[in-house]
Amino acid sequence: MSPVGTGRRKPAAPAEPQPAAVQEPEAEKDAGWVGGWSTGAQANSAALLRWLVWGLIALGPLLGALAYLSVPTTSAAPAPKAAPTAPTASGGQGAAGFAVLFVAAYLSAGDGDEAKLAAYYPPAANLQLEGVSGQHRGEQLTVVRLRQTDTAVWSVTVAARVIGAQPSATPSAQPGVSPSPEADPVRYFQVPVATAPGAGGATAYTALAMPAEVAGPERAKSPELVYGAMRPALPSDPHTQAVTSFLTAYLTRAGAELDRYLAPGTRLAAPSPAPYSGIAVDQLAVEGETGGEPVVSVPGDGTTLRLLVTLRATGQDGVRLPLTYALTLKARAGRWEIASLDGAPAVTSPTPAPSASGSPGPATTPTA
Known part of the structure; x- marks a missing residue:
């Protein structure tokens, strides 16, 4: 019997699988564009960037030279010589105290005391002192003048009442009367003292010479006071x-x-x-x-x-x-x-001399 007669249909052969359709992005549909830029534009941009970089490289030295020349130049002038420093309270006070000690040792020194003076003035070790040590001494030592002669040098004048010195006799106007000596005269000694930085930030001192005896300070004339007579x-x-x-x-x-x-x-x-x-x-x-x-x-x-x-x-x-x-x-x-x-008696102020413009003069008549 024929299969047709049975009324059944022969099953069809299975169809070959087809590749799934891939949805092409909208941006890729327009050939030649990526990310919104055309390949031509990209090429132009890259070329422009390269030329810009090369231009900057070429102009670099020129720009650097212009920047250097635009800065104001300063002349390398030598620094001015530093003036001597103003007197300081600490340096002057220390030099004054050092000078007082030196004069005290100097006045009482005698034979064999060279080392004592060398502590203040080193060359004194080579001196040959005379007299008895301690025969004379200074009392009431005080500084009466202090001035700075150089950056690190002070001149100190010390007054001392010298005890034990043989006073000079004062001639007497009356014959046969022995002169009466002046007792314990006050004498003045000038000492040059140099200063230098010492250990631990302290100041070191040394005398530049032996003391020099000088005249006492001049007595000032008393100024006129505002008061009437006593x-x-x-x-x-x-x-x-x-x-x-x-x-x-x-x-x-x-x-x-x-x-x-x-x-x-x-x-x-x-x-x-x-x-x-x-x-x-x-x-x-x-x-x-x-x-x-x-x-x-x-x-x-x-x-x-x-x-x-x-x-x-x-x-x-x-x-x-x-x-x-x-x-x-x-x-x-x-x-x-x-x-x-009041701390002191009041003195009269000096009367200033009248100026030429302020002094009254003869009356004048203006001319036409």
Whole structure:
């Protein structure tokens, strides 16, 4: 029997698998573009970048030279020579103390003391000193002049009262009378002291020569003071009353009730313990007095007046000691109060010479 007759259909052969369709990206559909840039544009950009880099490389030296030339040049001038440094308190103080010690050793030195002086001035070890060691000595040594002669050199003048020296005799005008020697004269010695940095940041000192004896300092002429002539301190004078009350509290009561004699706003501390048992004001020199009758009336409130007071203060041993005070008084409520205890007497200011433009001249008539 034929298969057709059966009515069944022969199964078909399985179909060959087909590759899945790949969806092409939209960006790749337009051939020649990647990432939004064409291959031609990429090539142009790369070429431009290469030329730019080569251009910068070629221009580098030129740009560097221009930058160097644009900076202002400074001349290599030699540094100015440093001036000697100003005197310092530490260096001068140390040099002064070193000189005082050197002069003290120098005045008492004698035969065999060369090593003592060599500690200050090394070449002194080669000296041959004479006299007995310790025969002379210096007392009350003090520095009377200190000046800097170079960057690290100080000139120190030391005053000393020399004890044990044979004083020079003063000739006597009367025949047959032995001269009376001057006792313990004060002498002056100039010492050059060099300084240098020492160990641990300290300063080292050495003398550049042996001491040189020099003349004492010249005495200055006393300047003119603002006060009038000294006159007796009258008990009825308001000036005398004010200063006596104040100085009594100041010197004998250790400041007790001191404020009652002071002007408002004035603050003073009295010596403590009280050094004296009593005082007596002897004389006054009042500003503005010309030698006539003293003015004993008290002016209006707020008026100030300067005066100089000499007194004798009696110590605890009964010995009277002369003292002088410069005071400024201020008037208030019909009496004088102490406005200040001045550090020094007040001096008159020199009157300036009138200038040519400021001095009055003869009247002139302007011309046309």
